Amino acid sequence: MIVCSLCSAKLKMLDKIGGMKLGDGGRLCVYCTATIQSISPKIKFEEQTESSIQELIAQNKIEQVLLQNAKDNATQELVARIEEEQIKNKRAEEIAIQIEALQIENQFFGKKEIKELPNILSVSENVDNLITGIYNSNFGILVSTNHRLIFVDKGFIYGLKVEDFPLDKITSIEYETGFVSGEVTIHTSSNIAKIRQVDKVSARKFAEFVREKLSKPKENPSIISAQPDILGQIEKLAKLKDAGILSEEEFVEQKKKMLEKL
Numbered sequence: 687m688i689v690c691s692l693c694s695a696k697l698k699m700l701d702k703i704g705g706m707k708l709g710d711g712g713r714l715c716v717y718c719t720a721t722i723q724s725i726s727p728k729i730k731f732e733e734q735t736e737s738s739i740q741e742l743i744a745q746n747k748i749e750q751v752l753l754q755n756a757k758d759n760a761t762q763e764l765v766a767r768i769e770e771e772q773i774k775n776k777r778a779e780e781i782a783i784q785i786e787a788l789q790i791e792n793q794f795f796g797k798k799e800i801k802e803l804p805n806i807l808s809v810s811e812n813v814d815n816l817i818t819g820i821y822n823s824n825f826g827i828l829v830s831t832n833h834r835l836i837f838v839d840k841g842f843i844y845g846l847k848v849e850d851f852p853l854d855k856i857t858s859i860e861y862e863t864g865f866v867s868g869e870v871t872i873h874t875s876s877n878i879a880k881i882r883q884v885d886k887v888s889a890r891k892f893a894e895f896v897r898e899k900l901s902k903p904k905e906n907p908s909i910i911s912a913q914p915d916i917l918g919q920i921e922k923l924a925k926l927k928d929a930g931i932l933s934e935e936e937f938v939e940q941k942k943k944m945l946e947k948l
């Protein structure tokens with residue numbers, strides 16, 4: 687059983703993540719870590735021992751109340767930070783499971799890009815397909831999610847490069863396979879993007895998958911919910927006209943504008 691060098695509390699999981707190690711091998715619980723940090727924000731724990739830490743506490747004539755407040759704040763911050771980290775880890779795990787389910791060959795490539803996905807994708811985004819290839823002479827991954835296709839390249843020198851193609855902007859997707867490798871071409875209204883050096887089988891599967899997805903009628907809740915709202919607004923306009931607030935001319939003009947939004 688490991689206990690805190692300062693308060694002798696038994697160390698729990700949280701203490702092992704958020705508590706600090708001392709130079710003499712001693713350990714601090716999160717509360718004592720937070721207390722020490724509030725007294726001495728720049729302290730180097732690895733240079734401290736159990737007795738130097740106790741001395742630091744004894745020397746400090748900070749009022750207990752102030753100390754308690756500082757401790758609570760620091761602890762809250764620490765707990766929030768740990769929670770945030772845990773949420774991020776959980777998201778990374780979710781994405782990893784989604785990618786594993788795709789059973790992609792050549793798992794070796796694109797690892798550092800996959801690692802970036804939790805930072806790039808929104809919480810409601812699920813990975814449903816993935817290929818590796820070269821786009822604009824950058825090696826990376828092309829990911830298909832329920833919202834978009836997204837090319838991610840994590841370079842050593844240039845850092846992270848991301849380009850996304852929202853599904854509603856994609857007009858078509860094609861693939862070609864050569865002797866050695868294949869390529870996938872994404873057409874949008876303003877752009878043609880070629881992903882080269884894609885594994886032949888994966889290029890075909892990916893393009894067919896996305897094509898199938900594009901051919902399905904899109905769920906578009908924004909339009910469905912917008913319609914009654916616009917009709918409601920026209921009704922309101924009619925009432926304003928009836929009340930004499932809008933002229934017939936103004937009413938017709940506003941109504942026309944509203945109908946154009948449908």
Ligand SMILES: [Zn+2]
Binds near residue numbers: 695714715717
């Ligand atoms: Zn403690």
